[in-house]
Amino acid sequence: MIVAIHQPQYLPWLGYFDKIDQADVFCFLDDVQYKKNEYQNRNRIKTPQGWQWLTVPVHYRFPWKIDEVTIKNGVKWGRKHFQAICTNYGKARFFKQYAGLFEEMFDRQWTGLADLNIEFVIRLCQALEMEDVRTVRSSEMVLTQEPTQRLVDICRRLGGDTYLAGAGGAGYMDVEKFEASGVRLVFQSFQHPVYPQLFGPFESFMSVVDLLMNCGPDSMSMVRKAQRKNSGVQEGNRTKYPG
Numbered sequence: 249m250i251v252a253i254h255q256p257q258y259l260p261w262l263g264y265f266d267k268i269d270q271a272d273v274f275c276f277l278d279d280v281q282y283k284k285n286e287y288q289n290r291n292r293i294k295t296p297q298g299w300q301w302l303t304v305p306v307h308y309r310f311p312w313k314i315d316e317v318t319i320k321n322g323v324k325w326g327r328k329h330f331q332a333i334c335t336n337y338g339k340a341r342f343f344k345q346y347a348g349l350f351e352e353m354f355d356r357q358w359t360g361l362a363d364l365n366i367e368f369v370i371r372l373c374q375a376l377e378m379e380d381v382r383t384v385r386s387s388e389m390v391l392t393q394e395p396t397q398r399l400v401d402i403c404r405r406l407g408g409d410t411y412l413a414g415a416g417g418a419g420y421m422d423v424e425k426f427e428a429s430g431v432r433l434v435f436q437s438f439q440h441p442v443y444p445q446l447f448g449p450f451e452s453f454m455s456v457v458d459l460l461m462n463c464g465p466d467s468m469s470m471v472r473k474a475q476r477k478n479s480g481v482q483e484g485n486r487t488k489y490p491g
Contacts, residue, residue, distance in 0.1 A: 251408030252436075253277050253386070253399055255314060256365035258304055259291040259372075259455040263438040266471050267414070268369075269378060270436070273406045276369075278315040278362040279387040282308055289317075289361055291455040295336045296447045299454060302329045306361055315387050317361040326354035333457060340446060342464030349375055350457075362387075372456060376468045396422040400429045412436055441470045 252271035256278050257264060268274045282288060290303040305320035319325075333350055337343050349371060358364040366385070373381045389405060391398045399421070403411050410432040413421065417435055426433050440452045444462050459467045 249273065249406070249408045250410045250412050251275065251403045251406050252412040253402055254414070255280060255283075255288060256362050256369065257287045257291070258289055258361075258365050259302065259368060259457055260287065261291070261453055262440065262456055262459060262471050262474075263436070264369075265373070265376060265378070265456055265468075266438050266474060267412060267436055268373060268381060268383075269468070269471065271412055273382045273384065273408065275402050275406065276362070276366050276383060276385045278366070278385050279313050279391075281311050282314045282317050282361075284308065288314060288365070291457075292453070293332065293336055294445065294447055294451050294454050294458050295332075299451055300332070302332060302455070304329075304361060304364065315360065315362040315385075319358050319361055319364065321357060321359075326356075326358075330354040333461075337446070337457070337461040340461035341444075343461050345464055346375055346460055372460070375460060376456075376471075377465065378468060395420065396425050400426060400431055403431045404429075410434060439474045441474050443470050 249272045250270060251273050252267045253275040254264065254267060254277060256276045289306050290301050292299040292301055303325075305323045305325050307318045307320055330350055334347070353368060353371065362385075366383070370381070370383065384406065386398075386402060389402065391401050399411060408431065411426070411434070413433060413435050415436050415438070423433065442450050442452075443459060445451065445458065446462065456467075459470060463470055
């Protein structure tokens with residue numbers, strides 16, 4: 249059984265959903281340190297002027313964990329994000345089909361960033377028509393804080409015999425310790441697909457929102473057509489992938 253693990257991200261990119269799609273169980277690593285100015289509280293959409301960030305304003309103090317970070321609800325961020333999606337994707341082919349999902353999510357009052365991100369990912373998996381998606385949260389387990397051992401323990405507790413790591417996983421994992429654990433280690437290698445897109449030349453590494461609005465029911469087939477070579481780390485991908 250394949251286990252994949254990743255921090256909960258906000259409106260993630262395509263590679264995040266490719267990882268979920270390849271796993272039998274996906275674990276949201278929500279009890280590790282929050283990283284400011286990465287993809288845990290923001291992501292990018294495409295506009296006529298190029299890409300722009302959609303950023304969730306948060307209350308955060310070092311060294312809070314992701315599941316401790318709260319949202320600044322005094323700021324009408326949800327309304328702004330929904331308006332940005334409407335403005336930039338209102339003429340997209342499948343906007344009307346998915347607008348209701350985003351309107352509902354942005355209308356809700358969220359307290360925890362992890363809760364927002366995880367619920368959004370689950371709802372987006374449903375919109376992408378991904379079947380049999382099983383997810384868990386690492387905060388529901390009692391785990392060691394040693395990074396590699398924590399990943400091994402998650403795999404074992406979930407009954408996994410294979411761990412699907414990100415393309416740059418070897419840069420932060422103790423590969424020898426992982427392999428000695430008896431859990432097979434493979435690395436994701438995702439080649440970003442090119443798909444119909446608004447506003448000029450193709451821009452990669454956008455939020456999955458961009459793919460969904462432009463390709464609708466064909467979105468996951470686009471992701472699945474991307475090359476997968478889970479037999480080794482692709483060195484050139486380490487700095488290109490947004491998490």
